[in-house]
Amino acid sequence: MILETLLALPRNVKKTFFVIHDILVIFAAFWFTQSLKASYSQEWFSSANWLAFAATAGLTILLFVRLGLYRAVTRYVSTKVLTTAVLGSMISALLFFISVLIFEQRLRLALPVAYFLMLVVLIAGSRVMLRTLLSGRQTQQMTPVIIYGAGQSGRQLLEAIKQVSEYHAIAFVDDNPKIQRTVIYDLPVHRPSEIGALIQRYGVEKILLAIPSANSEERKTLLQRLEPYPCEVLAIPGMKDLVDGKINVSSLKKISVVDLLGRDPVAPRPELMGADINAKVVMVTGAGGSIGSELCRQIIRQQPAKLILFELSEFSLYSIDKELREYQAENGMNIEILPLLGSVQHRRRLFSVMQAYGVQTVYHAAAYKHVPMVEFNTIEGVRNNIYGTLFCAQAAIEAAVETFVLISTDKAVRPTNTMGASKRMAELVLQALAAEPGQTTRFCMVRFGNVLGSSGSVVPVFEKQIAAGGPVTLTHAEITRYFMTIPEAAQLVIQAGAMGKGGDVFVLDMGESVRIIDLAKQMIRLSGLEIKDEAHPDGDIAIEVTGLRPGEKLYEELLIGDAVEHTTHPRIMTANEVMLPWVTLSDILERMDQACRQSNQMTLRQLLQEAPTGFNPKDDICDLVWQQTHQAV
Structure with a gap:
């Protein structure tokens, strides 16, 4: 209570207390030194001694003020403050020597040395003790943390931590045996095997990763090693922040799923990217979506002559247009960006845009991609995904577009849902158009799996559920998915498009498939939380299995057949998939259009199965309007 009252006092009052403290310290040092004289009993009554003390004390206090000793905040006493105290004590010892020589007319060389030692111990020691007291009191209210990595970034992070009252670092941990068992900035460096003991001893709640130079595989291995500990794991962003000197507490971020996957992106090839x-006119449909917007970010870096953003959602269009213009301003670019509202189901609108601006390259990312939503709205999903692609491709042919790239999906392979079947039909449309005699527009499609952070990705859903205290829900304990970051997917789409000859079906190497339940468990544990189950009824976050949703598969594939060929790019393959000539496919499309107009769900499903899509639905028709109508009947 007394300490709280003192800390609450105004700064000037606290400075006054320090001045009084230092006067008392000088008094003790002065008279201790005088006690070393043989005639000590008479020294108290000597006016010369009192004059010498008054001169020494007064000049020393003025000296300390001049050196800035009273400007330092005691709880943050640093080496500089202690150096100032030593320097001030040395000069004070000289003042003591001169004062005694003037007022006592006697010279004893040993006395200034004793005075200096006594003064420096009391001045510096009292401040160190007070700092220790205040730091101990403060650290009781701070989160104890371990810094993993005792290199330059770890030391920078420690300095940043000292400036805030949020974390209290209790140790470094490092894999390098050469620095283990050493002390860096007052913190011991421990082996990774000692983390468990440190957590138990100090009640560590967070582990801060300061290893920005580690590659993805190394980070994945490290996170697997840290996963069993009941601590949240945070990390500094990367090497750029280290180089820029921007490492601070606010830059710490939660471990991302990218770190858990351990996948290093292959550097894009400049000749394919551009x-x-x-210097071409490029158009992106669905420019405001997760894939479309990232395509726009990658495209603008390649300096197109014009970039046309074609989007149905006004807000999404506004957002990506604003972002790209800000990027241009920051980087001194002068590329014409054209935000255009429109639907890919309006062929004349598409043609007028392509013709007016002389579009040379189209990236067709506009699609409905959420499996249950398309199951509940079958006709709109078919209209948008199949006929939207058809109209966009026909407009491109009519406007003499050079290259047309379709963003496809792994769900188009042996689909069990309407969304996947509609995307496979979109592929068949492009394959058929590409095979037409005299075709000048180069069509190709790029097939890949889930992208992290997209509108349909499970990852942001898990993050929200964990933040809300759970439960984390997944549809099946054995469900698996392929994952890729959005930037890597966009770069590979652009590069694959440049490699296409016409009618190509490109497949991106997605790496190993991931069990979603394992991903959920890792995200929970690395958030410093415990999984709640039968073995741990007092855990923090439960995992609930809700059952497969309409049209959902346990696992996805990237190839229909085994006919796959490698390209010159290690992450891009090409598949030889079955196709239909345009005359045959167009007949199916006409009948499918008629079924959509009549809302004939049964015929529509039969036509999707009649085409070589591999469509094998596992559920009855789930379209909500169709169900409501038939229930009424």
């Missing part, structure tokens, strides 16, 4: 973009 082949269909540089």
